[in-house]
Amino acid sequence: MRVxxxxxxxxxxxxxAAGILRTLVVPRGLYSALVIRLWSVLRRVLRTVAAPFxxxxxxxxxxxxxxxxxxxxxxxxxxxxxxLAYTLLLRGTSGLPWRVAFREAGxxxxxxxxxxxxxxxxxxxxxxxxxxxxxxxxxxxxYLPTLYGAYNRRELExxxxxxxxxxxxxxPELLARQALVRTESGLPQLYRDWERLAADLGEGHSNxxxxxxxxxxxxxxxWVVGLIAVMDAAALQLALAPRSAPPEARLLxxxxxxxxxxIATALRIPFDPDPDPDGQxxxxxxxxxxxxxxxxxSGMPLERTVAEAWPHFRGWRVNYExxxxxxxxxxxxxxxxxxxxxxxxxxxxxxxxxxxxxxxDP
Numbered sequence: 583m584r585v586x587x588x589x590x591x592x593x594x595x596x597x598x599a600a601g602i603l604r605t606l607v608v609p610r611g612l613y614s615a616l617v618i619r620l621w622s623v624l625r626r627v628l629r630t631v632a633a634p635f636x637x638x639x640x641x642x643x644x645x646x647x648x649x650x651x652x653x654x655x656x657x658x659x660x661x662x663x664x665x666l667a668y669t670l671l672l673r674g675t676s677g678l679p680w681r682v683a684f685r686e687a688g689x690x691x692x693x694x695x696x697x698x699x700x701x702x703x704x705x706x707x708x709x710x711x712x713x714x715x716x717x718x719x720x721x722x723x724x725y726l727p728t729l730y731g732a733y734n735r736r737e738l739e740x741x742x743x744x745x746x747x748x749x750x751x752x753x754p755e756l757l758a759r760q761a762l763v764r765t766e767s768g769l770p771q772l773y774r775d776w777e778r779l780a781a782d783l784g785e786g787h788s789n790x791x792x793x794x795x796x797x798x799x800x801x802x803x804x805w806v807v808g809l810i811a812v813m814d815a816a817a818l819q820l821a822l823a824p825r826s827a828p829p830e831a832r833l834l835x836x837x838x839x840x841x842x843x844x845i846a847t848a849l850r851i852p853f854d855p856d857p858d859p860d861g862q863x864x865x866x867x868x869x870x871x872x873x874x875x876x877x878x879x880s881g882m883p884l885e886r887t888v889a890e891a892w893p894h895f896r897g898w899r900v901n902y903e904x905x906x907x908x909x910x911x912x913x914x915x916x917x918x919x920x921x922x923x924x925x926x927x928x929x930x931x932x933x934x935x936x937x938x939x940x941x942x943d944p
Contacts, residue, residue, distance in 0.1 A: 584675070584677060585674065587671075588670070588675055591673075594666060594670065595667035595671070598660055598663040598667060601614065601615075601616055601660070602721065606722065606724075606725050607721070613849075613850055614791065617656065620651075620652050620656065620659070621648070624652060624655065625795075625914070628644040628645055629641065629644065629925065632644035632645075638801070638916065638926070639801060642801040642914075643801075645797060645914050648797075649793075649796045652792050653722070653726075657718070661691070661715065664714050664718065665684075668687035668691060668707060670683075671687075672686055687711055690708040690709075690711035690712045690715075691711045692715050693712050693715060729792065729796070732786035732787075733793065735782055736793075736805050737803075740798055740803050740805055741798075741800075743808050743812070744803065747759070747811045748932075748933020749802045749803060749934055750802045750916045750931055751807050751808045751811035751812075751933065752932070752933045753812070753815040753816075753873075753920065754818060755933045755935075756811055756815040757818060757819060757880070758877050759880075761877065761881040762881065764881075766882070769815075769828060770830045773828065773830035773834040774833075776809070776812045776838070777830065777833050777837040780809060780837040781837055783841045784841030784842070787841075787848075788844045788845050788847065788848035789848075794909070794913055802934075803916070804915035804918075806906065806913055806915050807910065807918045807921050809841075809842075809906070810918075810920065811918070812834065813835055814920055816832075817835060817898035817899055818895060820835075820894065820898065821886065821894040821898065822882075822885065822888075822891045822895075823886075824885060824886070824894070825885055835901070838902060839901040839902035839905070842905040845909065846908070846909070851908050851909075858900070859897035862900075863900050864907065865899065870888070870892055870895060874891065903922075906922070907923075908922075917929065918933070919933075
């Protein structure tokens, strides 16, 4: 039995170390089973807590705690697993009673020093345990600035999008607002900014999946809804007005669906890497027709009829719709237009337009 305990303790210690390294250190977008399971369990618990209060607002308030709880859960699971591993090692290598082995492992791991044996052959295990505890905590503390740096870069662009695409953001609203206030010339720069942000999202959210659970400061803003809105605006412009659409729109779409697929790969979300451009999408032709009418009524010149533009728009959206909808569902994002269903009862929320405050002519 002592050999079994020693082997089990060694295996558990190596497994825990590998999990910590793949989650906090290795920049490769590796799948972290612990993070995903913690996220799944805590998300379900928080939704259950919010359910009696009803509505998206209650869900948003509850899910605000998801990311901090996942981080604390990661730390607690790693420390508990390490404590168990060293308890098994001490039990297996020395034959100490379970209570004494647990007490000595905890004393060493948390550097408390209240338990100390006079067995010299256990000193190596005690020293390793004493080094592991602070190292795990230090790695998680060093992990936080990286998370919040990526979060701040993301939320800056999401906040800037609010005045252009409404709140919650919607692609047709983005084009309509630019046409209404005659700022279409700013679209190429917007697409360039979101192309760079998409690359940042793909890199950051695949390497650090817990970022997906960090919500925007305002309930009707969301990184995934914002990305869908800007991509829809680019696809809509390319479909309806291909000659006047800036080339940045194509670059944004490519960067956008590549980023979404990178995140989906890290989360093990299945997707078609080469969808048929004539394939079906969940957005309906009637919804597209209404959006095209809104854009045209706002003053944007159309170079194709709606019927002609529909296959082109569908050919763009088929590249990202399925993954985007799944990420919006998992993130419990605000139920904006054209962003798919949620796991809670929700009616799509249209963007709110500011009131017209222009003075009347004398």
